[in-house]
Amino acid sequence: MARIELVGLSKAFGSVVAVRNLSLTIEDGEFVVLVGPSGCGKTTTLRIIAGFIDANAGEIRIDGRVVNDLEPRDRGLGMVFQTHALFPHKTVMQNVEFGLRMKGMPALERAQRVREVAEMVHISHLLDMMPGQCSGGEAQRVALARTLVTQPSTFLLDEPLSSLDAKLRRELRAECDRLHQALKRTFIYVTHDQEEAMTLADRIVVMRAGEIVQVGTPMEIYSDPVNYFVADFFGSPSMNLLAGEIVQTNGTGRFRGAGLELALPDRLKSAQSGVATLGIRPEDVGVTLGGNGDIALPVRLVEPLGRDTLLYFDAGTERAFIAVSKGLDMADVKVGTRMALSLDPRRLYLFGADGRRLAPS
């Protein structure tokens, strides 16, 4: 059981600041996902917690105890690496029991524990194999077992699924989730994949350039992003973001962009005039063939996905304006067809010139 507090952590590598004054509390048993683009400092943060990197400033506390000066092995943590980091010259069995052996556990007891854990993550049939003979998914299960067997208070997972194919990723994601439910331990998971973050996390920590941008539940992050970066980063397909400006006339705000002019809903109409970006998620855009809408745009590409159809519209920008239509009703729409799009006023976002969300709800 472990509650982890990071207080004012900073780390620089030469002149490059990797983590800047980061503070975060992770509650006992929580599944927290650190997410952000490459170089945002998420892995550095995880490695500082693990003890592989010393912070230049700040404190790491585990259950109230400052652990900055403790060796990684004395922190009671377990870590799963992106590259699996299995010992290639040891069998799967020897890999899994390594941690127990280091603790001086007798051989019989070790074998018993390894068998239990192997069963839990379905690797019993691999125990006599060498890591080199395992597939990527199997290797990651072995790595997971090697960590599980030592019963750490906290699991640190550094992009554990990023080297696997999509199907395996989904499978192992579910596995991680199941393990978290079963073990009720603290999980800190690093990924650059927003979908992984959304599906796994109790709380998501969005990072950028060494700083925390937003902390919240997946739904909070998705539906209430604090800025342009978070709005753009989460969601697949991404949020539609149209550059333009807010014009105030007689106390009524209007948004004016390329080929689009639209009255702002009540909650946004007091937004100050100036450069702004209008955002709306693809699923909040209504599409009709004919009829009226807020804008009319020509279709650039149609992607029927089965359950939904993605419609890409030409909004005069490099990035297409995307709408999701349920089912396959729109699957036969011809490229170039002009369609009327209505934007759900309750689901509109406005971002200022500095990227900050304007008039958040």
Added chain:
Amino acid sequence: MRKSQRRRMTAIVRYVLLTGWAVVAFFPIFWMISTSFKPDTQWFAWPPFYFPHPPTLSNYLNVWFGAEEYAATQYAISSQKPLISLLNSTIIAGTATLLSVLFGSVMAYGVSRYRILSETRMFQLLMLRMIPPIVIVAPLSLYYSTLGLLDSMTGLILIYFLTTLPYAVWMTKSFIDEVPREIEQAAEILGASRWRTIFEIVLPLIRSGLVATFLFILILTWSEYLLALIITKTQVTTLPIELSKYQGTTEGRVYGRQAALAVGITIPLMIVGLLIRKHLARGFSFGMVRR
């Protein structure tokens, strides 16, 4: 010329060049082996005998076992102790090489992981090896004389260990650099101490590299001549020194005996090479292919 023809031509040229090179490289070895089986009348014969006719073991029996009937010939050498030299060489070269690889690899670990030596210092370390041994032998023999290390195994082991250490550090460092940090970190977070991680994880992972380094240094120490000549006198002689006794003085060059001794010096290295050939191939190509 069509592509397939051009490819065949390239292959032919390549094989011709490689075969030529192999002939040049192997001829001295062939000549050494052939001479070692020749009776004394054929050592200097012109036109030369490429193969001994008839082959004889007399050179071997005389050199290695000081057999009386052969020792009585005009080419016999009085001090017959190559077997003792073989034992000395094995102990000296073996110990010095082991020490060098062991200390070198631990030092290399420090350089690779903790940068205990900067790039410049590492280069300077290698530069130490560039100093010709002749420059250091005079002061060294003075030191050794004071320390009572002259003509002793310890003295030779020590100097061989020190002079080959730079190679050991450089070679093993390149192998350690290839071991992903994460593998060590995994061991650490699972509870292994730093030393345990080195001996249980890192060194076994680079064993092919260690073997390649071992053989390289063994060849250096096994065949070292100058330092051995100056530092040793009568108590401890190594095989290269023994070999030098068979040329010159009153009898002229006793090629057959010398060849028989040289074959004996070469064979142990070949045996070691054969025993570890699996590791050698991996060791010398370490890091060239992504595993």
